[in-house]
Amino acid sequence: MDMTMQQYIDEAESVLLHTYNRYQVVFDRGEGVYLYDMEGGRYLDFVSGIAVFALGYHNREYNDALKEQIDKIIHTSNYYYNRPAIEAAKKLKAVSGMDRVFFTNSGAEAVEGAIKTARKYAYLKDGRTDHEIIAMEHSFHGRTMGALSVTGNAHYREPFEPMIGHIRFAALNDFDSVLAQVTDRTCAILFETVQGEGGIYPATEDFMRKVRALCDERDILMMLDEIQCGMGRTGEMFAWQRYGVKPDVMTTAKALGCGVPVGAFLMTEKVGAHSLEAGDHGATYGGNPLVCAAVCKVLELYEKQDVLANVRTVGAYLERQLDALAAEYPCITARRGVGLMQGLVFDRPVGDIIRDAMSRGLVLINAGTDIIRFVPPLVISRENVDEMIAILRQSIREVCC
Numbered sequence: 001m002d003m004t005m006q007q008y009i010d011e012a013e014s015v016l017l018h019t020y021n022r023y024q025v026v027f028d029r030g031e032g033v034y035l036y037d038m039e040g041g042r043y044l045d046f047v048s049g050i051a052v053f054a055l056g057y058h059n060r061e062y063n064d065a066l067k068e069q070i071d072k073i074i075h076t077s078n079y080y081y082n083r084p085a086i087e088a089a090k091k092l093k094a095v096s097g098m099d100r101v102f103f104t105n106s107g108a109e110a111v112e113g114a115i116k117t118a119r120k121y122a123y124l125k126d127g128r129t130d131h132e133i134i135a136m137e138h139s140f141h142g143r144t145m146g147a148l149s150v151t152g153n154a155h156y157r158e159p160f161e162p163m164i165g166h167i168r169f170a171a172l173n174d175f176d177s178v179l180a181q182v183t184d185r186t187c188a189i190l191f192e193t194v195q196g197e198g199g200i201y202p203a204t205e206d207f208m209r210k211v212r213a214l215c216d217e218r219d220i221l222m223m224l225d226e227i228q229c230g231m232g233r234t235g236e237m238f239a240w241q242r243y244g245v246k247p248d249v250m251t252t253a254k255a256l257g258c259g260v261p262v263g264a265f266l267m268t269e270k271v272g273a274h275s276l277e278a279g280d281h282g283a284t285y286g287g288n289p290l291v292c293a294a295v296c297k298v299l300e301l302y303e304k305q306d307v308l309a310n311v312r313t314v315g316a317y318l319e320r321q322l323d324a325l326a327a328e329y330p331c332i333t334a335r336r337g338v339g340l341m342q343g344l345v346f347d348r349p350v351g352d353i354i355r356d357a358m359s360r361g362l363v364l365i366n367a368g369t370d371i372i373r374f375v376p377p378l379v380i381s382r383e384n385v386d387e388m389i390a391i392l393r394q395s396i397r398e399v400c401c
């Protein structure tokens, strides 16, 4: 007899390490902006695998490109050249204006690479081994030890102490707090252009400009984590492009491959020429032909489908609808975000609202305990926003009123 969804869930809990409190659903397939569970239940998806599946599910051209690459070659070592990686790096350079690309397997690994780049850059200048990085409170950069060390949430770090060390924390958008942490050993200032997990806080233009000026003055690397806010989510390919301020190093991942495990850290020519050299860094899978074929197709489809234009119009619409909802219900205390990266702040934990929405066929996710985060596929329509708002309103009425 076929197993039921609940039996699969029970089995999962008996074999997988329990590091996630999972929602009680087994997703089986996706179509556009909808997910289907294994019993045929349909869900409007406003999570997209946490800002990953930007183009929606079951995109024919994307799937065909991957199948074609699988039949050619999936993997070769980075000791050889492969055409998809060359093409993907060229395209990524073109949309970012950065000069050098290193492909990784995840976001956290891209952050690790950025940290190593900063330390090596500073080491080549003065030969010291005590350089410091300034990161932000409420930041999130991933779960590996280096990325965790720059993550501004003590709760995530504490059980795994000691961290890599020489990390100082400041407050996003409080330039004086950054200045207070600068020493003659500071090698980099790292932050998310829009903080994601920490609560959807966009950096202000003033803060970006002041950090840039400080970094120029003291030859400190400005490093932006664009893993969640990048790849079109704010209406620009990378969120920093709204500000006319360019970083020295940036990270990307999540939507970069739209579902295959790939990230990257990128840098300017100046940093590339004075940091990591042959033998300094590597990754067996990093930038293999399969994932790079995905990156190539993703960037091609972004252009072909004018994804950024859709984010700007539908993002503005989503913002208006969320503002209207916030005005209607006193349990919503704020709306924050840019484009299709939005957060609604509640006066209470949002778990019950998210679970209720799920039971009505809408997938949402939190950011912290009190914030509902909206990071839908970038191809959603206004009608999808209306559909989402209608369900969310029912859930808010059910839980908050």
Ligand SMILES: *Cc1c(COP(=O)(O)O)cnc(C)c1O
Pocket (backbone or CB within 6 Å): 106, 107, 108, 109, 111, 140, 141, 142, 143, 192, 196, 197, 225, 226, 227, 228, 229, 253, 254
């Ligand atoms: C998700 C995320 C990461 C970590 O990416 P993984 O692929 O999960 O390692 C790092 N930084 C930001 C801003 C993220 O949102």
